[in-house]
Amino acid sequence: xxxxxxxxxxxxxxxxxxxxxxxxxxxxxxxxxxxxxxxxxxxxxxxxxxxxxxxxxxxxxxxxxxxxxxxxxxxxxxxxxxxxxxxxxxxxxxxxxxxxxxxxxxxxxxxxxxxxxxxxxxxxxxxxxxxxxxxxxxxxxxxxxxxxxxxxxxxxxxxxxxxxxxxxxxxxxxxxxxxxxxxxxxxxxxxxxxxxxxxxxxxxxxxxxxxxxxxxxxxxxxxxxxxxxxxxxxxxxxxxxxxxxxxxxxxxxxxxxxxxxxxxxxxxxxxxxxxxxxxxxxxxxxxxxxxxxxxxxxxxxxxxxxxxxxxxxxxxxxxxxxxxxxxxxxxxxxxxxxxxxxxxxxxxxxx
Amino acid sequence: xxxxxxxxxxxxxxxxxxxxxxxxxxxxxxxxxxxxxxxxxxxxxxxxxxxxxxxxxxxxxxxxxxxxxxxxxxxxxxxxxxxxxxxxxxxxxxxxxxxxxxxxxxxxxxxxxxxxxxxxxxxxxxxxxxxxxxxxxxxxxxxxxxxxxxxxxxxxxxxxxxxxxxxxxxxxxxxxxxxxxxxxxxxxxxxxxxxxxxxxxxxxxxxxxxxxxxxxxxxxxxxxxxxxxxxxxxxxxxxxxxxxxxxxxxxxxxxxxxxxxxxxxxxxxxxxxxxxxxxxxxxxxxxxxxxxxxxxxxxxxxxxxxxxxxxxxxxxxxxxxxxxxxxxxxxxxxxxxxxxxxxxxxxxxxxxxxxxxxxxxxxxxxxxxxxxxxxxxxxxxxxxxxxxxxxxxxxxxxxxxxxxxxxxxxxxxxxxxxxxxxxxxxxxxxxxxxxxxxxxxxxxxxxxx
Numbered sequence: 001x002x003x004x005x006x007x008x009x010x011x012x013x014x015x016x017x018x019x020x021x022x023x024x025x026x027x028x029x030x031x032x033x034x035x036x037x038x039x040x041x042x043x044x045x046x047x048x049x050x051x052x053x054x055x056x057x058x059x060x061x062x063x064x065x066x067x068x069x070x071x072x073x074x075x076x077x078x079x080x081x082x083x084x085x086x087x088x089x090x091x092x093x094x095x096x097x098x099x100x101x102x103x104x105x106x107x108x109x110x111x112x113x114x115x116x117x118x119x120x121x122x123x124x125x126x127x128x129x130x131x132x133x134x135x136x137x138x139x140x141x142x143x144x145x146x147x148x149x150x151x152x153x154x155x156x157x158x159x160x161x162x163x164x165x166x167x168x169x170x171x172x173x174x175x176x177x178x179x180x181x182x183x184x185x186x187x188x189x190x191x192x193x194x195x196x197x198x199x200x201x202x203x204x205x206x207x208x209x210x211x212x213x214x215x216x217x218x219x220x221x222x223x224x225x226x227x228x229x230x231x232x233x234x235x236x237x238x239x240x241x242x243x244x245x246x247x248x249x250x251x252x253x254x255x256x257x258x259x260x261x262x263x264x265x266x267x268x269x270x271x272x273x274x275x276x277x278x279x280x281x282x283x284x285x286x287x288x289x290x291x292x293x294x295x296x297x298x299x300x301x302x303x304x305x306x307x308x309x310x311x312x313x314x315x316x317x318x319x320x321x322x323x324x325x326x327x328x329x330x331x332x333x334x335x336x337x338x339x340x341x342x343x344x345x346x347x348x349x350x351x
Numbered sequence: 352x353x354x355x356x357x358x359x360x361x362x363x364x365x366x367x368x369x370x371x372x373x374x375x376x377x378x379x380x381x382x383x384x385x386x387x388x389x390x391x392x393x394x395x396x397x398x399x400x401x402x403x404x405x406x407x408x409x410x411x412x413x414x415x416x417x418x419x420x421x422x423x424x425x426x427x428x429x430x431x432x433x434x435x436x437x438x439x440x441x442x443x444x445x446x447x448x449x450x451x452x453x454x455x456x457x458x459x460x461x462x463x464x465x466x467x468x469x470x471x472x473x474x475x476x477x478x479x480x481x482x483x484x485x486x487x488x489x490x491x492x493x494x495x496x497x498x499x500x501x502x503x504x505x506x507x508x509x510x511x512x513x514x515x516x517x518x519x520x521x522x523x524x525x526x527x528x529x530x531x532x533x534x535x536x537x538x539x540x541x542x543x544x545x546x547x548x549x550x551x552x553x554x555x556x557x558x559x560x561x562x563x564x565x566x567x568x569x570x571x572x573x574x575x576x577x578x579x580x581x582x583x584x585x586x587x588x589x590x591x592x593x594x595x596x597x598x599x600x601x602x603x604x605x606x607x608x609x610x611x612x613x614x615x616x617x618x619x620x621x622x623x624x625x626x627x628x629x630x631x632x633x634x635x636x637x638x639x640x641x642x643x644x645x646x647x648x649x650x651x652x653x654x655x656x657x658x659x660x661x662x663x664x665x666x667x668x669x670x671x672x673x674x675x676x677x678x679x680x681x682x683x684x685x686x687x688x689x690x691x692x693x694x695x696x697x698x699x700x701x702x703x704x705x706x707x708x709x710x711x712x713x714x715x716x717x718x719x720x721x722x723x724x725x726x727x728x729x730x731x732x733x734x735x736x737x738x739x740x741x742x743x744x745x746x747x748x749x750x751x752x753x754x755x756x757x758x759x760x761x762x763x764x765x766x767x768x769x770x771x772x773x774x775x776x777x778x779x780x781x782x783x784x785x786x787x788x789x790x791x792x793x794x795x796x797x798x799x800x
Contacts, residue, residue: 042444043444043445043448046444047440047441047444047445051441141566145538145564156463156467156487156539156540156543156544157538157539157540157543158464158467158468158540160471162784162785162786163785163786172475247440248436248437248440248468249440249468249469249471249472250467250468250470250471251468252464252467252539252540254436254464254539254567255436255437257567291441294430294431298430302428302429306391306666307389307391307403307429307431308391308392308396308400310431311391311392311431312392315392
């Protein structure tokens with residue numbers, strides 16, 4: 001390509017600004033919006049795709065905070081709980097509200113809570129910030145059990161929505177839940193992808209890599225850290241609400257405990273911190289691989305080996321796979337995939 | 352993968368798993384599919400393994416010794432859930448359409464949080480959720496919850512029997528006035544279920560009601576028992592489960608709360624709960640709708656055909672007759688008798704969910720039948736109806752003497768008349784919230800498919 005020398009200097013050559021949208025993303029969208037609902041049965045939609053999508057969304061949320069902005073946080077479960085309980089309160093007390101606006105508002109509430117718990121990030125870093133986020137996790141868990149107002153004085157502390165009212169339509173069927181989850185996840189993924197490519201994302205990455213240098217070049221570090229907490233909690237809140245109502249149907253704080261926080265941090269570590277597709281890979285690994293393992297092992301050994309032993313064997317295999325993948329590629333599976341893609345692009349040359 | 356040998360081995364292993372010729376778990380169309388969401392790993396596994404052993408032994412006895420229920424064999428399959436409601440929901444979605452043509456007539460939830468999570472799905476898919484001595488208490492009202500069965504002894508009845516026993520020990524209900532009764536509960540759907548009932552009974556009898564939660568799994572309880580000590584209660588009602596029970600008993604002893612003033616509920620009253628607590632548990636009482644012990648008629652039959660022939664699911668035959676093993680037997684026999692009831696109407700074939708509902712709603716086991724099936728003394732007579740999904744509501748109290756459980760009372764009936772309005776209020780609230788019209792009693796489709 002030759003540069004046209006008659007151009008002015010300050011006009012960007014068009015070919016640099018040419019963003020081609022490859023065929024990958026549209027194909028994926030067609031696959032998920034059209035093909036899967038047509039082919040998939042209720043089990044696949046309800047128990048495989050919906051939790052996979054929701055956990056990916058939660059992974060995106062935590063990845064924005066930990067992978068891009070570098071703020072380690074173990075409070076993901078707590079922020080998911082905020083989103084779930086906020087949605088429940090909004091739908092129960094504000095009678096005319098439909099589910100998507102309720103989800104959005106609940107996300108904002110979760111974002112506010114995240115903002116508050118992100119304030120320590122101005123003073124403490126790394127490991128110590130993780131401890132303060134742990135405080136957020138336990139505090140939020142405690143709050144939703146201690147005050148009966150949050151679960152509308154029910155006898156058991158579980159929240160559930162009578163109907164999934166999506167602008168008048170009843171989204172309660174498995175197709176409805178699938179589409180609700182899919183639309184929200186696709187929209188928020190698009191937002192997240194653009195966010196990390198914008199100046200916000202670049203500032204976050206600067207803070208992650210060396211926050212002193214970022215402050216020196218003029219990035220308002222404290223503000224961006226708190227923004228990271230807020231945005232991350234927004235995503236986690238919506239993921240939590242979807243987990244409670246689009247997947248489980250009824251949830252209590254038990255579903256948003258410290259185990260959930262660890263699950264999400266595993267998702268982003270295995271998938272790849274600092275990448276968007278890594279969350280999907282990580283969620284598939286963490287949520288679907290145990291199921292696949294269960295199926296395979298059950299079909300071979302069920303009835304011949306003690307069931308408890310079988311379970312423990314599966315856990316051992318799962319742990320071994322995590323260790324193996326992290327040794328192979330400490331930056332996560334997303335990096336593995338990217339490297340493989342780059343080598344493939346050099347095909348048929350030696351790769 | 353550097354060496355060729357390694358690659359070959361890996362490839363062979365992969366091929367072996369995909370082209371496996373070992374028989375997979377399956378069932379034939381003439382069989383009744385019975386999925387069991389179990390937990391053999393995790394903090395509740397010690398209770399769980401005995402429970403599944405009891406269920407599997409009884410189902411095996413039915414299949415092998417009695418040739419199935421009226422000739423229909425049971426195809427049992429287990430799925431691990433670690434007592435997590437999320438995983439039980441996944442298992443439910445996997446099996447709700449049956450397997451290889453065998454339909455699912457009912458689904459044991461094996462846990463109250465799972466019953467909660469599945470209550471709407473069960474109603475939508477028309478599969479009865481069976482949770483003896485557990486479940487969502489409002490679902491006793493079968494008109495609003497046609498597909499949820501807190502069989503035999505719901506949580507309000509448990510609270511009521513506990514209070515009735517305390518009154519018995521104090522010398523009358525009037526003596527309860529002013530007494531302090533603390534409930535230490537596992538902070539989950541299971542632990543909180545009794546709160547409303549205890550509150551109602553506290554208002555009725557005038558005792559002071561304290562509720563102290565223990566966060567899951569409850570391996571450290573010093574702050575809670577310090578609080579209990581400050582209150583200086585007359586009685587403690589222990590509503591924990593899993594590892595939190597022995598920890599509670601030990602911590603209570605450390606803080607000077609005597610074990611003979613602690614009453615555990617159904618799920619806090621097994622050998623796995625008291626043996627780890629050691630000497631601290633001597634004198635501890637528990638509700639026993641199904642007492643422990645291996646001297647009942649059914650145990651003789653099982654001993655002869657299952658235990659002694661080595662076909663038992665129990666790893667350690669010492670636990671034959673333990674409380675959780677008997678719980679498994681009871682769960683299994685309720686299901687089997689319900690299926691038998693269903694066969695009288697629909698014929699001797701595998702039943703689906705709707706037919707299972709009819710079967711459970713018309714389940715009736717009287718003393719004569721109990722004697723015939725060998726459960727006299729172990730299971731109380733039970734009679735269900737479309738408006739009453741509980742059917743029993745009585746328990747005995749057993750006390751641990753350091754070596755075994757001894758029954759110290761006769762059957763104590765729960766105060767169901769006082770509790771029924773509370774149940775109906777809650778089920779009406781649920782019906783209103785979800786827009787359900789309570790079905791007329793007895794109105795079921797009763798037809799196949």
